[in-house]
Amino acid sequence: MSITAADTDLMQQPAPEAEPRSALGRLLRDPGRVWGYIGIPIVVVASWIAVYRWIAGLELDSIEQRWLNADRVSRAIIEHIQLSLAATVLVIVIAVPLGIMLTRPFAKPLTPLFIGLANIGQAIPSVGLLFFLALPFLLGIGPRTAIVGVVAYCLLPVLRNTMVGIQQVDRALIEAGRGMGLTRGAVLARIELPLAVPVILAGIRTALILTVGTMVLATFINAGGLGDLINGGIVNNRTPVLLTGAVLTAGLALLIDWIAGIAEEVLRPRGL
Amino acid sequence: MEHMIRLDELTKRFPGQLAVDSVSMDIPEGEIVVFVGPSGCGKTTTLKMINRLIEPTSGRIFLEDEDVTRINADRLRRRIGYVIQQIGLFPHMTIASNIATVPRTLGWDKQRIAERVDELLELVGMDPEAYRDRYPKELSGGQNQRVGVARALAADPAVMLMDEPFGAVDPITRERLQNEFLRLQDEVNKTICFVTHDVDEAIKMGDRIAIFGDDHGIQQFDTPEMILSHPANEFVEDFLGSGAALKRLHLRRVREVALTAWPAAGVAEDRDTLREKLEDSEQSFLLLLDEQRQPVRWVSRRDLERGEGRMADRGLPVAAIIEPHATLHDALDEMITSNVGCAVVVDREGAYQGVVDIDPVMTAVNTLRAELRERLAVGSWHAVPTETVEEGTS
Ligand SMILES: Nc1ncnc2c1ncn2[C@@H]1O[C@H](COP(=O)(O)OP(=O)(O)OP(=O)(O)O)[C@@H](O)[C@H]1O
Ligand SMILES: [Mg+2]
Numbered sequence: 001m002s003i004t005a006a007d008t009d010l011m012q013q014p015a016p017e018a019e020p021r022s023a024l025g026r027l028l029r030d031p032g033r034v035w036g037y038i039g040i041p042i043v044v045v046a047s048w049i050a051v052y053r054w055i056a057g058l059e060l061d062s063i064e065q066r067w068l069n070a071d072r073v074s075r076a077i078i079e080h081i082q083l084s085l086a087a088t089v090l091v092i093v094i095a096v097p098l099g100i101m102l103t104r105p106f107a108k109p110l111t112p113l114f115i116g117l118a119n120i121g122q123a124i125p126s127v128g129l130l131f132f133l134a135l136p137f138l139l140g141i142g143p144r145t146a147i148v149g150v151v152a153y154c155l156l157p158v159l160r161n162t163m164v165g166i167q168q169v170d171r172a173l174i175e176a177g178r179g180m181g182l183t184r185g186a187v188l189a190r191i192e193l194p195l196a197v198p199v200i201l202a203g204i205r206t207a208l209i210l211t212v213g214t215m216v217l218a219t220f221i222n223a224g225g226l227g228d229l230i231n232g233g234i235v236n237n238r239t240p241v242l243l244t245g246a247v248l249t250a251g252l253a254l255l256i257d258w259i260a261g262i263a264e265e266v267l268r269p270r271g272l
Numbered sequence: 273m274e275h276m277i278r279l280d281e282l283t284k285r286f287p288g289q290l291a292v293d294s295v296s297m298d299i300p301e302g303e304i305v306v307f308v309g310p311s312g313c314g315k316t317t318t319l320k321m322i323n324r325l326i327e328p329t330s331g332r333i334f335l336e337d338e339d340v341t342r343i344n345a346d347r348l349r350r351r352i353g354y355v356i357q358q359i360g361l362f363p364h365m366t367i368a369s370n371i372a373t374v375p376r377t378l379g380w381d382k383q384r385i386a387e388r389v390d391e392l393l394e395l396v397g398m399d400p401e402a403y404r405d406r407y408p409k410e411l412s413g414g415q416n417q418r419v420g421v422a423r424a425l426a427a428d429p430a431v432m433l434m435d436e437p438f439g440a441v442d443p444i445t446r447e448r449l450q451n452e453f454l455r456l457q458d459e460v461n462k463t464i465c466f467v468t469h470d471v472d473e474a475i476k477m478g479d480r481i482a483i484f485g486d487d488h489g490i491q492q493f494d495t496p497e498m499i500l501s502h503p504a505n506e507f508v509e510d511f512l513g514s515g516a517a518l519k520r521l522h523l524r525r526v527r528e529v530a531l532t533a534w535p536a537a538g539v540a541e542d543r544d545t546l547r548e549k550l551e552d553s554e555q556s557f558l559l560l561l562d563e564q565r566q567p568v569r570w571v572s573r574r575d576l577e578r579g580e581g582r583m584a585d586r587g588l589p590v591a592a593i594i595e596p597h598a599t600l601h602d603a604l605d606e607m608i609t610s611n612v613g614c615a616v617v618v619d620r621e622g623a624y625q626g627v628v629d630i631d632p633v634m635t636a637v638n639t640l641r642a643e644l645r646e647r648l649a650v651g652s653w654h655a656v657p658t659e660t661v662e663e664g665t666s
Contacts, residue, residue, distance in 0.1 A: 170358075172358035173362060175325065175356065176360030176362075177373075178349070179323060179325055179433075180349060180354055180373055180374050180377075180423075181348070181350035181351075181374060181377060182346070183346050186377065190362075191362055195363070195364055270407060271363050271364045271408065272409075
């Protein structure tokens with residue numbers, strides 16, 4: 001069969017433009033977004049340089065010198081990144097499979113319960129905070145406890161987004177898949193999960209920011225991180241130390257959000 | 273094999289809701305059976321019981337004489353093509369991967385899948401080169417619908433289930449897709465169950481029609497001719513609605529009637545030849561064809577004489593174009609909207625064949641009416657008064 005006259009003008013209907021095939025092409029499609037991508041690291045690095053130059057121009061006393069040297073600051077940064085990374089990996093490893101499981105038919109009755117819990121955790125951050133403060137009595141102090149606490153708190157957005165992401169997949173697509181003889185597992189792997197990826201990634205991005213921010217509290221249970229600088233600045237009444245910790249934390253959070261945003265763009269399935 | 277599909281007293285009861293009540297049906301190989309009926313009468317449920325997306329409460333399903341009521345449902349479904357109203361193309365997969373869904377599940381090798389995808393795209397009239405790597409959102413509704421059909425045909429199933437497949441497109445596209453699908457069916461010769469709630473579509477598409485009633489059972493299961501001429505009961509009569517005479521025009525296809533030869537000429541011929549051709553005929557318009565003999569313009573004597581300029585820009589565009597597969601009902605529809613009062617018939621390649629005007633339509637109405645009278649005279653007593661009234665006014 002070939003195309004007939006009657007068909008041809010059906011074919012000539014203006015079909016939407018083909019999407020750029022490469023991830024870079026998609027990133028660059030929208031000039032406004034390009035500025036967002038370049039702008040954030042510039043702002044962050046500029047603020048760090050500004051703080052550095054300000055401190056370099058100061059006459060530091062002995063307490064300040066103890067805090068503000070390359071060794072101490074880089075250790076705080078590295079610890080903070082390590083703790084956050086470990087917590088995020090754990091969050092993903094726990095929340096994504098759990099979220100998937102809770103959307104399976106056998107768990108249907110439990111779904112509203114978990115979504116409700118997740119929402120409460122989000123709406124009242126202090127619940128997570130209380131939990132965090134109670135933990136040392138159960139697990140003792142140190143990095144492990146800090147990670148467990150942050151994971152418990154940051155699990156919720158990923159769990160919720162995984163469930164919502166899977167649930168919002170058009171029923172017709174699932175029916176089409178099942179109707180063609182795909183097994184439940186194949187429908188999950190080939191249809192539901194890929195289509196939920198953008199929503200799940202958004203959840204992970206939120207969790208990352210939360211993790212980096214909340215990890216500041218790790219200092220209270222002797223787990224290190226940038227919280228050390230902030231807290232050290234407060235208890236010793238040394239503004240330069242406090243400010244360094246705060247600017248580094250905020251910048252780190254922004255940079256991580258920036259990387260996650262790019263990852264989101266690149267990992268989003270094409271065609272959506 | 274006697275029948276491709278046999279339904280034996282299929283019943284489905286949802287909690288507190290009877291959906292299908294003891295439906296039995298034999299569907300011969302290579303036929304299109306249309307399920308039609310009011311909303312909620314159980315068409316979709318019956319269809320989905322055939323591929324066991326819904327498990328029957330009782331009754332049995334046979335496919336090629338094999339009882340498939342209890343076999344592995346996933347494996348059964350890979351033997352049955354399935355097209356749904358929402359089309360259901362996977363938005364994150366290219367057109368090629370969409371079509372390849374079942375072959376991949378069946379473990380075909382890459383080479384074979386790629387060849388099959390291209391073959392199917394060509395079959396549904398889409399250029400593989402241009403479309404295979406696109407995503408569904410980059411196609412129009414009609415194109416997506418064709419891909420949906422191609423996907424269902426991918427593993428060459430003997431049986432296809434289609435639930436209002438043309439329900440989500442505009443009326444003009446729907447008519448084209450219907451004609452195209454009938455032409456396709458001539459090539460692939462599948463056994464098809466087709467759900468619609470549109471009587472005209474049922475009459476046009478069906479080799480047989482099953483009319484479902486509000487009692488969730490089948491009111492009548494017969495050929496369109498028999499259903500139109502011998503509605504089994506008042507429900508069927510009401511459901512067919514008025515204008516049965518007009519609906520009967522769906523039963524005759526354009527290829528079954530004699531086409532009128534219309535004066536036609538190549539668009540590149542010189543003006544004097546064109547004028548001569550027009551004058552030799554009794555018509556007031558000449559049909560211009562391009563190099564592929566596809567109709568392009570209607571031109572009158574005045575258009576021919578008007579000063580300079582390309583011939584292809586003169587006169588009126590040819591709007592009413594139909595294929596031999598179209599029914600006389602479609603032809604009449606096109607004719608009425610055409611500015612010349614007739615519809616141009618083209619073959620598969622789009623090349624000019626002839627035209628249909630009102631005469632063969634009237635002849636068809638008359639013979640169909642005579643056939644009906646004969647049948648009625650033989651002893652059917654159904655619907656005589658209404659038929660007479662309607663035919664008098666049509
Ligand atoms: N999953 C279900 N649970 C309960 N009742 C259902 C279910 N699916 C269908 N029904 C009921 O069964 C009956 C038949 O439904 P079905 O979808 O087969 O109708 P249909 O003929 O396809 O109608 P339509 O033309 O509106 O698509 C309806 O009354 C419907 O409400
Ligand atoms: Mg239905």
